[in-house]
């Protein structure tokens with residue numbers, strides 16, 4: 092199903108014709124790039140942002156093509172069949188079959204290895220990578236845990252978030268009750284409004300793209316809660332055979348973001364952790380005034396109860412190639428494994 096979202100200000104010139112078997116054309120908007128997207132509000136928001144950026148950078152019209160996946164029609168099953176993996180696979184299949192020209196994913200939802208046949212054509216500049224709290228009564232994490240006779244009920248199904256929030260609570264001599272939750276952003280925040288939960292943990296980037304940042308009651312410092320590898324970044328993929336399209340989409344690429352997420356995902360891969368393992372990672376740039384000096388990569392892995400965390404960081408020259416970014420991640424993984432990280436990753440909650 093196509094969704095005609097092409098605004099009137101698109102230059103009439105269509106893109107170059109003849110891009111091979113997946114070439115655009117024949118639809119309502121000849122020459123438009125077909126961007127495959129899930130139908131969730133967040134996916135549509137992310138796809139819309141990328142579509143707009145492509146139009147701006149290239150002048151090419153872009154149309155969104157909604158891909159309905161098994162996971163979209165069968166909510167109950169989703170937790171069982173592996174969460175976001177099903178969505179990623181459905182979008183990728185649509186690209187590989189030539190039904191769409193490109194797809195947009197949340198980078199943190201992608202497996203750490205790039206599949207054959209698909210190119211990561213662009214990693215646009217990343218949004219705020221932090222996790223945030225949406226809590227009742229405008230409370231912060233500290234306020235929540237200090238408030239009331241019983242442990243605060245905090246909604247998150249993420250072992251990474253649980254491990255770090257539990258550790259933080261322990262440090263302050265309090266306890267929280269982490270309550271596994273699933274579902275979209277509306278559902279999760281709804282659990283706070285209904286009083287079922289005291290708070291939920293979400294990614295700032297998702298709320299920002301949905302225009303709901305004003306509902307955040309606490310931005311969690313990355314010194315306390317390291318985000319998921321790749322959190323806040325988007326991945327723009329196209330077929331590997333379509334080098335001309337990859338070159339066009341490459342205009343959206345932010346080399347620093349790409350280097351950072353490459354290092355973070357390399358760490359995750361080298362720890363041989365699944366995408367739902369309790370691994371946090373964040374690479375950032377260390378600057379001296381305006382001059383970028385180094386890239387720092389921080390990592391954490393822990394038990395979900397927060398009793399044990401292995402935290403480590405490393406710095407190195409800003410990577411100038413994919414391999415250098417990968418090496419930074421591997422180096423940190425080796426250090427974390429030497430500190431006992433492997434023993435903490437037995438729990439793989441899906």
Ligand SMILES: NCc1[nH]cc(CCC(=O)O)c1CC(=O)O
Nearest residue numbers: 197200293294296297322323324
């Ligand atoms: N796991 C689901 C998911 N995948 C990407 C985002 C948010 C957007 C992002 O991190 O880029 C979310 C929701 C959340 O964690 O709150």
